[in-house]
Amino acid sequence: MALSAGSALAAGEGAPHLNGAELNLLWVIPFAGILLSIAIFPLVAGEFWHHHFGKISALWALSFLVPFALIFGFDLALYEVIHVGLLEYIPFIILLLSLFTVAGGVRVTGTLRGTPEMNTGILLLGTVIASWMGTTGAAMLLIRPILNANEDRKHKVHVVVFFIFLVANVGGSLTPLGDPPLFLGFLKGVSFFWPTTHMLAPMALVSVILLVLFYGIDKYFWAKESEEVRAVPSTAGEKIALEGKFNILLLAGVVGAVLLSGVWKPGISLVIYHVPWDIQNIVRDVLLLAIAFISWKVTSLESRLANGFTWFPILEVAKLFAGIFLTIIPAIAILKAGTDGSLRDVVSAVSTETGEPVNMAYFWLTGILSSFLDNAPTYLVFFNTAGGDAQELMGPMANTLLAISAGAVFMGANSYIGNAPNFMVKAIAEERGIAMPSFFGYMIWSGLILMPIFLLISFVFFA
Numbered sequence: 222m223a224l225s226a227g228s229a230l231a232a233g234e235g236a237p238h239l240n241g242a243e244l245n246l247l248w249v250i251p252f253a254g255i256l257l258s259i260a261i262f263p264l265v266a267g268e269f270w271h272h273h274f275g276k277i278s279a280l281w282a283l284s285f286l287v288p289f290a291l292i293f294g295f296d297l298a299l300y301e302v303i304h305v306g307l308l309e310y311i312p313f314i315i316l317l318l319s320l321f322t323v324a325g326g327v328r329v330t331g332t333l334r335g336t337p338e339m340n341t342g343i344l345l346l347g348t349v350i351a352s353w354m355g356t357t358g359a360a361m362l363l364i365r366p367i368l369n370a371n372e373d374r375k376h377k378v379h380v381v382v383f384f385i386f387l388v389a390n391v392g393g394s395l396t397p398l399g400d401p402p403l404f405l406g407f408l409k410g411v412s413f414f415w416p417t418t419h420m421l422a423p424m425a426l427v428s429v430i431l432l433v434l435f436y437g438i439d440k441y442f443w444a445k446e447s448e449e450v451r452a453v454p455s456t457a458g459e460k461i462a463l464e465g466k467f468n469i470l471l472l473a474g475v476v477g478a479v480l481l482s483g484v485w486k487p488g489i490s491l492v493i494y495h496v497p498w499d500i501q502n503i504v505r506d507v508l509l510l511a512i513a514f515i516s517w518k519v520t521s522l523e524s525r526l527a528n529g530f531t532w533f534p535i536l537e538v539a540k541l542f543a544g545i546f547l548t549i550i551p552a553i554a555i556l557k558a559g560t561d562g563s564l565r566d567v568v569s570a571v572s573t574e575t576g577e578p579v580n581m582a583y584f585w586l587t588g589i590l591s592s593f594l595d596n597a598p599t600y601l602v603f604f605n606t607a608g609g610d611a612q613e614l615m616g617p618m619a620n621t622l623l624a625i626s627a628g629a630v631f632m633g634a635n636s637y638i639g640n641a642p643n644f645m646v647k648a649i650a651e652e653r654g655i656a657m658p659s660f661f662g663y664m665i666w667s668g669l670i671l672m673p674i675f676l677l678i679s680f681v682f683f684a
Contacts (some may be wrong), residue, residue, distance in 0.1 A: 225448050227360030228526070228651075230365035231598060233441075235312050236300060236495030236496075236508065237294070237296050237300040237301075237495070238292060238296040238297075239293070239301060239550070239554050239568060240554075241527050241551070241553075241554030241556070241557050241558030241561075241562045242558040242560075242561040242562050244551050244554060244555050244562070244563065244646055245563050246332065246555070246563050248551035248552075248555070249551060249552050249555070250284075250290075251282070251284045251285035251549035252545070252551070252552055253279050253486040253546040253574040254284065254548075255277075255281040255282075255541075255545055255548055256638070256660070256669060257500050258270075258274075258277050258278075258281065259541065259579075259637070259638070259660050260659060260660030262274070263659060263660075264568065264659050266516075269358075274515065274537065274540060274541060275540035275541075277544075278541050278543060278545075279540075279543075279544060280546040281544050281548055282543065282544040284548075284549065285547060285550070286298055286302070289301075289551075299545065300494060300495055301550050301576075302337050302547065303493060303496050303601070304496045305546050305547065305550060306535060306546075307493060307496055308443075308496065308498070308502075309315065309540070309546055310543060311506065311548040311643065312502065312505070312506055312540050313542065313546070314535075314538075314542070315477070315506045315509050315510060316357065316475075316509060316581070316641075317357060317538060317631050317645065318509075318510075318513055318535055319475050319509040319510070319512050319513040319532070319537060320355075320361045320472070320475060320644065321359050321361055321535050322359075323468045323471045323472050323475060323512060323516040324358065324361030324362040324365075324468070324472065324532040325365070325525060325528060326465040326466055326467075326471075326517075326519075326524070326525060326528075326530075327362060327463060327464070327465045327466070327468045327469065327528075328365075328524050328527060329365075329366040329369065329387070329461065329462075329464075330461070330464055330524075331460050331462055331463045331498060332368060332461075332464070332484070333369060333370035333461065333463035334370060334453075335367075335371030335372075335374050335377070335380070336371040336443065337436055337439040337440045337443050339370055339437065340367065340370070340371065340380055340435070341435060341436045341440050343363055343366065343367045343434055344383060344384060344387050344607065345372070345386070345432060345669050346363070346365075346388060346588050347359045347360070347363045347388030347392060348361075348387045348388060348391065348392035348428050349389055349392070349434075350392070351389075351392030351393045351399055351493060352392060352393055352394060352396045352397075352398065352417075353396060353397035353398060353399070354398065354472060354473075354475075354476055355393065355398055355399060355400070355476065355479070356388065356390060356392060356393035356399060356400055356640060356641075357389075357450065357473065357477065357641050357642040357644055357645070358387075358524045359386050359388050359392060359393075360384070360385075360389040360639045360642035360645070360646055361394065361642065361645070362472065363384075363388060364381075364384065364388075364646050364649055364650070365528055365529060365530075365649070366649065367380060367655050368381075368649070368655070369529075372653075374442075374443075374450055375444055375445075375446060375447070375448075375450070375643065376442035376443075376445060376446065377442075377655060378655060378656065378657060379435070379438055379439065379442065379654060380439065380645070380656065381646065381650045381657060382663065382666050383431060383435040383438075384638075384646060385642075385646050386431055386634045386639075386648070386667075386670070386671065387428060387431055387432070387435075388642075389633075389634070389640055389642040389643050389646055390630065390631065390633045390634035390639070390640050390643070391427050391428055391431070391630070391631055392406040392422075392424075392428070393422075393479050393630060394416060394418060394420040394626075394627070394630050394631070395416050395417045395420055395421060395424060395658060396413065396414070396416055397411075397413060397414040397416065397483070398476055398479070398480065399416070399525075399624075399630070400596075400629070400630045400633070400640070401596065401597040401641075402591070402596050402597050402599075402600035402601075402626065402629035402630060403416050403629075403630065404483060404597075404628060405478075405597050405600055405601055405604075405622070406600065406604065406611075406622075407483060408483055409601075409604065409609070409611055409614060410611030410612065411611050411614070411622070412615065415615055415622075416478045416626060418620070419619060419622075419623050419626075420627065420630075421572035423561040423623070423627050423631075423678050423681075424627075425680055426677075426678065426681070427483035427631060427674055427675075427678060430674050430677075431674070432582050432669065433587055439509050445587070457610045459466065464521075464524045465520045465521075465524055467519055468519075468520060470513050471515065471516050473649040473676060474508070474511055474512050475509060476513070478504075478505045478508040478509055479505060481501065481504070481505060481563060482501045482502050482504070482505035485501045485504075487500055487501065491503065494562075504547040513604065520572075520596060523568060529649075529652070529653055531549060531652065532659055533647055533648070533652060534648035534649050535645070537644075537647060537648050538644055541644070542617055543646075545638065549594060552594055553594065553598050553599075553602075556568075556594070556598075556602050557598075557602055559602075559606065567586055567590075568602075568606060569601065570582045570586060570614060571583050571586060571606060572606075573684065577620045578607060578618065580621050580623075581683040581684060582682040583607070583625050583628065583683075584604055584623055584624035584625075584627060584628040584675075584678075584679050584682075584683050585631075585675075585679065586603070586628070586633070587599060587603045587624070587625050587627065587628030587629050588627075588628030588631060588632030588675065589599065589632065589635075591628060591629045591632050591633055591639060592618070592632050592633065592635035592636050592639045593636060593638065593639065594634050596629045596630075597629075597641065600625060600626070600629040601631060603625045604622075604625060607621050607622070609626065620682070620683065623682065623683075624682075624683050627678065627682070632671075632675065633640050633680070634667060634671055635664065635668075635671060636660070636663065636664055636667070637660055637663055647663075666675075668680050
């Protein structure tokens with residue numbers, strides 16, 4: 222079938238263009254299907270899911286791509302696959318692979334005891350460093366040490382859940398290096414330290430509440446542990462040390478490669494089926510793969526095995542998110558259509574009839590959509606809805622930009638797929654034998670703990 226007028230070739234470029242205004246919400250069914258599969262299959266058919274989750278992910282992707290190609294044409298379908306593959310999925314997986322490999326080469330030796338004080342300290346450390354090395358980098362660096370510290374404890378699910386809340390999400394609030402939405406804002410003209418000065422107060426309030434709450438919960442569960450677990454071990458005096466310290470330098474290299482791709486703009490692109498693949502992004506991905514390779518070669522296999530390192534978590538994420546990135550295409554397109562799309566009521570809710578921004582609505586709508594969609598394009602949609610002028614948004618509309626930024630970063634913690642490291646942390650924890658909550662089970666945790674905190678934030682900062 223030929224492209225309709227709304228899906229006509231992009232002006233002057235010859236590239237197929239998907240007009241989200243043409244899509245109804247039925248196109249979101251495959252995306253909802255893969256989310257429900259992630260939520261339900263591990264509960265009702267765990268063994269089947271463990272061996273066939275890749276096939277299920279592919280099935281949902283095809284359930285979107287096949288009818289999409291038949292209705293809108295093969296050219297547009299191919300363009301969308303190449304576009305999301307080259308510009309979103311492949312960079313996403315390469316970054317995760319690099320951080321997973323490098324951080325997996327850092328091993329803490331000595332005796333770390335999973336006491337409430339130790340666990341709270343690790344969460345605090347992760348929250349602090351996440352803004353400077355990324356939530357993914359901080360999560361991959363610290364998840365194994367905190368799991369090792371709590372290895373003998375019976376009650377430790379809450380430790381991983383709060384780790385996702387703080388290290389994998391809230392901690393990335395203060396710089397563009399911390400979380401993809403803020404990096405996207407940096408590329409759009411938001412100054413590097415704008416999040417540091419404006420996000421500090423809400424981030425500190427959320428973090429302090431979560432850390433205090435975690436300490437109380439962990440103290441309660443620590444008291445329920447056996448005397449053997451709570452007893453001071455004979456190895457308690459062992460000196461804490463790091464193996465694979467060279468990987469710390471490689472982590473800095475990962476951060477540098479990502480930052481390079483944002484500030485170096487030579488204006489050179491390799492065009493693959495109308496998709497411009499910028500040279501800075503190619504260089505970044507090559508550097509990240511090289512860093513991962515160097516880490517694998519210089520770190521002893523014995524140290525990685527002692528660290529509980531295997532490739533299964535990254536393979537699980539790669540297969541599931543391939544389906545997610547494809548089936549999310551129509552959802553993002555509908556959202557980008559703004560008031561012309563099927564989600565027009567959502568987009569219209571962020572401003573009054575006179576055009577004044579409703580900052581509380583910006584916070585909640587950006588956040589709720591970021592909980593299930595890619596938070597970077599969701600941030601961009603509402604950034605543009607608010608006018609898209611970085612100087613204006615950093616000035617008179619600073620509170621609107623704060624609402625968009627806080628919603629995108631904080632509420633990535635609401636679900637396992639809200640931010641890149643969430644699912645990776647879950648996968649690593651499950652591989653270590655921890656019975657993590659199901660998809661919906663985790664949302665009960667986030668609903669009971671995070672939603673009241675976010676409600677407080679919305680009234681304190683955006684009412």
